[in-house]
Amino acid sequence: MGQIVYSCITPHGGEIILELAGQHVERMQTTRRSMETLGKRMREQRPDALVVITPHGIRSDGQFSIINSESVVGSEQENNRTYTMRREVERPLAQSIAKEAQESGLPVSLLNFGTTEGPLSVLPLDWGAVVPLAFMPDLPVVIITPSRLNSNQEMLLFGEILRKSIEQSDKSVGIIASCDWCHTHDEAGPYGYHPSAKIVDERIVSIIKSGALEECGNISQEDIESAKPDGIWQTLILAGAVPQNDRSIEWLSYEVPTYFGLICAEVSRN
Structure with missing residues (x-):
């Protein structure tokens, strides 16, 4: 029987x-x-595969x-330098997650390219996955973009x-929620400045520290548009995937x- 052995929120x-x-x-x-710490703790749990939930993948x-x-x-x-990564996909788990979601009435797309299988069946890995995976063990992955x-x-x-599919598998799995937060902290940035960025980020920090992750859903659409978080x-x-009554948070930074x-935060099962 499979299980979630570690999970974290990373930028x-x-x-x-x-x-x-x-x-x-x-x-x-x-x-x-903080990322080095999260990566070390992930390795210590010895997962068989990693699930990365990223906002920047194929949507x-x-x-x-x-x-x-x-x-x-x-x-x-960045800075005229390039960091490149290749990972194998944990296809049975990816397919199982999609099947369970479809049977529950959720809209899901399974994505492939080139050929059904083999060396030409390759899709791009986005920076929302590349960056956190750079600190994690080199394992097969499942990449999910909502x-x-x-x-x-x-x-x-x-x-x-996702939790049910993992538990029905034969895999120990680590989950990474890849999240940058408000993008309007600086006038010189690509999205300009808005005072709500500081306010919303402070609220998010409080939510994560409290462990009540569900409260991220209470951020208003107006604040989302002005502060531009991409981690909700x-x-x-x-x-x-990690219910509140089975969840503890270790805040890193x-x-x-x-x-x-x-x-950066660790989201552990009690």
């Missing part, structure tokens, strides 16, 4: 990876140290997208289905070294 800013930091090694150092409007290719390849570029068009209740339900949906899926917030 995905490229400069967290030391090889991409260039002249800015100090800029995300606090987060980098299909109104669908939960799950990669079903043989492998994934991706790279992240659509923001789906409701918060659907996110929670999908998380419950992945966190809600994680909340469904929060910082805003550029224009967006970075949070």
Whole structure:
């Protein structure tokens, strides 16, 4: 019988990876140290596979997208440097999650490219997966990208289905909710400045520290549009996968070294 052996909330800013930091090694150092801690703890639990819930993968409007290719390849570029990664896909688990979700009435897309199987069955791995996976053990992966068009209740339900599928498998699995937070902290950033960024991030920090991850769903649409967080949906899926009565949080760090917030936290089962 399978089980979730470890889970965490991580950011995905490229400069967290030391090889991409260039002249800015100090800029995300606090987060980098936290990521090293999370990676060490993940390895100690010896999972067979990793599930990454990312906002930046291949998206299909109104669908939960799950990669079903043989492998994934991706790279992240910062400061004229490139970090490249290839991972095999844990296809039986990916297919099982999709089947369970479809039977529960959730809209799900299984994604492939090129050929059904074999070396040409490869899809791109986005930076929302590449960055946290750079700190994790080299294992087969399941890559999931939710659509923001789906409701918060659907996110929670999908998380419950994710847990059920893992428990019905023969795999020990680690889950990574890949989440950057508000993106309007700095006028010089690509989304400009809005005072709600600080307010919303402070609320998110409080929510995660309290362990009541479901409350991320109470952030208003107005605040989402002005502060531009991209971690709410992945966190809600994680909340469904690790129920509140079976959940404890270890807070690691929060910082805003550029224009967006970075949070690292461990989400353990009691």
